Amino acid sequence: MSTDLGELMNRCRGSGLRRTKALEVLLGTLLKADRPMTLARLQKSRTLSSQCDKATIYRLLHRLADAGIVRRLGLHERAAYFALIIPDQHRDYLICTGCGTIDPIEAPCPVHHLEDEIRTKTGYQNLYHELEFFGTCPKCA
Amino acid sequence: MSTDLGELMNRCRGSGLRRTKALEVLLGTLLKADRPMTLARLQKSRTLSSQCDKATIYRLLHRLADAGIVRRLGLHERAAYFALIIPDQHRDYLICTGCGTIDPIEAPCPVHHLEDEIRTKTGYQNLYHELEFFGTCPKCA
DNA sequence: GTAATTGCAAATACTTTGCCACGTA
DNA sequence: TACGTGGCAAAGTATTTGCAATTAC
Numbered sequence: 001m002s003t004d005l006g007e008l009m010n011r012c013r014g015s016g017l018r019r020t021k022a023l024e025v026l027l028g029t030l031l032k033a034d035r036p037m038t039l040a041r042l043q044k045s046r047t048l049s050s051q052c053d054k055a056t057i058y059r060l061l062h063r064l065a066d067a068g069i070v071r072r073l074g075l076h077e078r079a080a081y082f083a084l085i086i087p088d089q090h091r092d093y094l095i096c097t098g099c100g101t102i103d104p105i106e107a108p109c110p111v112h113h114l115e116d117e118i119r120t121k122t123g124y125q126n127l128y129h130e131l132e133f134f135g136t137c138p139k140c141a
Numbered sequence: 142m143s144t145d146l147g148e149l150m151n152r153c154r155g156s157g158l159r160r161t162k163a164l165e166v167l168l169g170t171l172l173k174a175d176r177p178m179t180l181a182r183l184q185k186s187r188t189l190s191s192q193c194d195k196a197t198i199y200r201l202l203h204r205l206a207d208a209g210i211v212r213r214l215g216l217h218e219r220a221a222y223f224a225l226i227i228p229d230q231h232r233d234y235l236i237c238t239g240c241g242t243i244d245p246i247e248a249p250c251p252v253h254h255l256e257d258e259i260r261t262k263t264g265y266q267n268l269y270h271e272l273e274f275f276g277t278c279p280k281c282a
Numbered sequence: 283g284t285a286a287t288t289g290c291a292a293a294t295a296c297t298t299t300g301c302c303a304c305g306t307a
Numbered sequence: 308t309a310c311g312t313g314g315c316a317a318a319g320t321a322t323t324t325g326c327a328a329t330t331a332c
Contacts, residue, residue, distance in 0.1 A: 018306055018311060040296075053314050058297075060312090074215025076271075078322075079296060094259060097267075107255055114251050115274060118235060124276035126238075130217075131272045133256060135265035159286060159331050181321075194289045199322075201287090219297075220321060 003086050005031060008069065015067035022052040026060050027084075035102050036073050036081035036093070075102070075132060092131040098140030105133070144227050146172060149210065156208035163193040167201050168225075176243050177214050177222035177234070214271060216243065233272040239281030246274070 008027045009019060017023060029045050030037065039061065043054050061082050064070040073081040075095065081102075083091070092105045111129055119127050149168045150160060158164060170186050171178065180202065184195050202223050205211040214222040216236060222243075224232070233246045252270055260268050 016311090020306075020312065022313070038296090055298085055315080056313055062298095063312095072217070074217045076213070076215045078221075080219075094263065094265065096265070105259070107258065110251050110255050111272065114248055117248065118246070118274055119276075122235065123279040123282075124235065124237070124274075125282050127274055127276040129272065129274045131252065131270065132215075133259055133265075133268055133270045135260075135268035138264040141264075141266050157286090161287065161331075163288075179321090196290080196323085197288055 003031070003084070008084070011069055012064070012067065015069070017063060017067065022056050023060055025051045026057060026064075030070065030082070030084045035104055036075060036083040038077065038079040038081055040079055042082075073130060076134070092133070094133045094135070096137035096140055097134050098136050101137060144172070144225070149225070152210055153205070153208065156210070158204060158208065163197050164201055166192045167198060167205075171211065171223070171225045176245055177216060177224040179218065179220040179222055181220055183223075216273060217275070233274070235274045235276070237278035237281055238275050239277050242278060 005024070005028055008031065009024065012023060012027070013019060025047050026042070029042060029048055039054065039058055042048055042057055042061075048057065061070060061072075065072050065082070069085060070082045071085050073083060075081045075093070077100075090109050092109055094103045094105050095101070109131065111131060115127050115129055118124060146165070146169055149172065150165065153164060153168070154160060166188050167183070170183060170189055180195065180199055183189055183198055183202075189198065202211060202213075206213050206223070210226060211223045212226050214224060216222045216234070218241075231250050233250055235244045235246050236242070250272065252272060256268050256270055259265060
């Protein structure tokens with residue numbers, strides 16, 4: 001784990017966000033989860049639900065996304081997922097289509113080369129990618 | 142283009158779907174588009190809007206997904222995207238975060254090896270993946 | 283004839299915004 | 308003090324379902 005709560009708060013301060021209780025609890029929850037979470041899921045988390053409103057979490061997540069501190073992901077659900085961006089660490093995910101479990105993949109991401117190729121061939125800028133594997137986990141099989 | 146409308150209809154019949162006007166028009170639209178489309182976008186298509194209701198398109202898309210004829214994709218929008226599955230052809234996409242343009246990527250997909258590795262290491266079955274590149278296209282830059 | 287399919291309308295689910303009170307800088 | 312932030316409630320957008328009429332087989 002190359003990031004802790006204090007460092008995250010500093011990055012937030014650097015982006016002009018204020019040091020509020022809600023922000024701290026939200027970042028702590030995302031950090032502990034170590035995988036993407038939906039707004040609804042975050043809201044149900046013990047600490048967050050007692051500390052702040054759904055709209056607050058929603059707006060914080062979007063501010064954090066603008067600041068480049070969290071990333072918004074699709075992941076095939078109706079609800080949007082959000083995950084912390086850890087500097088110099090790219091994450092892909094393995095998702096069970098049965099129970100919905102989401103696990104980060106340990107293996108190094110194999111598409112950086114293709115990303116470079118696309119950048120030069122198409123002229124797209126600020127490229128990034130999202131890679132997810134879907135399947136049935138052993139428990140659900 | 143390795144698939145035509147007749148072949149698609151045959152695959153549908155093979156899965157027990159009935160040969161209806163709505164099905165034919167929907168498949169034709171997806172085939173012509175050659176990229177993922179949202180329900181709303183499909184609905185706006187000239188031919189489809191005059192031929193059938195939103196709920197019909199919705200239900201057809203889901204039956205087609207169950208039959209393995211279309212695939213449901215995330216693609217970062219609030220609305221779900223659907224694309225035809227062409228046998229023996231895997232597609233990844235390049236998406237402009239500015240204007241929302243979606244283009245299929247021509248390059249061969251570089252993650253099949255990792256997919257195999259995940260299969261054996263984790264015991265997940267029916268593995269498939271989704272890979273999207275996001276960036277700013279030259280026009281939007 | 284029978285069961286799948288369709289259209290219309292109503293119900294959900296999740297997201298997004300308005301407004302005023304509040305807390306941080 | 309000033310302005311970003313928070314809570315509550317209402318509005319917006321996309322999805323999903325119920326049911327009676329219709330159509331394919």
